[in-house]
């Protein structure tokens with residue numbers, strides 16, 4: 001190396017001593033590389049000897065068809081203009097086909113006002129690009145998972161209701177039938193069975209789907225505020241009161257969903273009955289009757305007859321609402337749907353939690369099908385969320401050790417150890433089915449019709465199962 005080159009690389013060598021991570025390439029006025037740092041070798045996978053003395057136009061291309069020139073190459077641009085270029089993102093390929101993404105700053109090197117070459121400092125962007133594509137992917141996944149609330153304020157349609165059991169299919173069929181008219185509907189179902197899911201689906205399937213879906217959980221609003229929230233307030237009704245539109249008016253041309261109606265006072269229910277009968281509301285503090293046309297869907301989480309008996313529901317309101325009643329089955333009435341629900345929850349959670357769980361073990365299926373699920377589908381969902389949080393990185397299946405303790409300790413499942421001694425899953429499931437059917441028949445004093453009803457199957461289906469499970473001729477089961 002001559003004196004000229006020695007002088008030329010003195011500056012970059014000093015910088016490199018301090019900044020080891022940063023890649024530095026120095027070219028002479030012709031564009032030939034005369035210095036190539038270790039960091040460059042790492043990013044570009046060239047060896048120094050491949051590069052030194054060669055013109056950068058021979059060693060890099062923008063892509064297969066494009067050579068470097070003063071417009072697309074930072075270094076050549078600096079040699080052309082004699083001006084520095086700061087923080088420019090560049091993408092090029094080496095002769096070995098390695099794709100390189102870097103952010104580059106290049107500076108001219110002058111001696112006695114004469115341009116001698118250029119020094120380029122660059123940093124690898126491949127990790128950042130990988131990270132940003134992972135973030136983009138994650139965002140896409142989350143967006144598709146968390147179905148964006150549509151304009152009418154709903155998230156769900158009938159297609160989102162998971163389950164193929166006969167009882168859920170017939171519930172969906174009935175719900176679709178009643179969707180098409182605009183009468184008020186009473187949805188009855190225990191907590192977590194999917195009442196709101198059904199209410200939204202009915203709204204979206206019916207004639208007012210273009211209108212808003214306005215939901216309120218009556219139990220979460222203090223009784224004193226319920227009327228003002230639902231009917232609105234007239235300016236001056238009380239000190240400082242402004243004119244406010246209530247939810248009945250907001251649900252114009254749409255649906256008003258009154259969840260947990262049974263938690264409201266009988267006095268409020270009387271006002272509601274008046275609205276249902278006249279289709280008019282009167283704001284708090286006002287005399288004017290305002291017409292409302294939203295469809296009313298109410299829900300109770302206890303049996304309405306029981307609610308009437310406990311003085312939680314007015315009989316006249318019930319008569320008004322019960323013309324169109326939809327009963328949502330509990331999860332224990334449709335244990336067959338557990339597999340499908342669990343598969344769907346795992347799929348969703350895999351994306352959110354970045355896991356790769358393939359399913360649940362045979363033991364877990366039995367445990368889940370033996371639990372009585374007082375919190376229904378919401379509780380099953382939480383159980384799977386919990387179990388997935390408990391899985392380790394390499395786990396592919398949810399096994400009993402991942403389940404919440406209260407599910408394992410539940411008395412219904414204690415007999416499970418006995419059930420599990422059977423060799424095959426089919427045999428085990430048959431045994432569970434046999435136990436459930438026997439228990440139900442016993443609880444109903446041998447009355448097949450009542451037992452079938454409680455099991456949500458037809459009487460014929462019950463008889464078919466009794467035969468298939470070899471228990472029809474059992475001495476202790478003679479029909480009452």
Ligand SMILES: Nc1ncnc2c1ncn2[C@@H]1O[C@H](COP(=O)(O)OP(=O)(O)OP(=O)(O)O)[C@@H](O)[C@H]1O
Nearest residue numbers: 160161162190191192193194195196197301377378
């Ligand atoms: N058939 C189903 N398929 C998929 N998810 C369901 C189904 N039923 C319920 N869920 C889910 O279970 C949870 C509870 O549903 P939802 O809030 O509709 O129940 P709810 O009966 O209105 O409960 P509550 O009486 O406590 O208000 C929600 O996360 C819902 O998405």
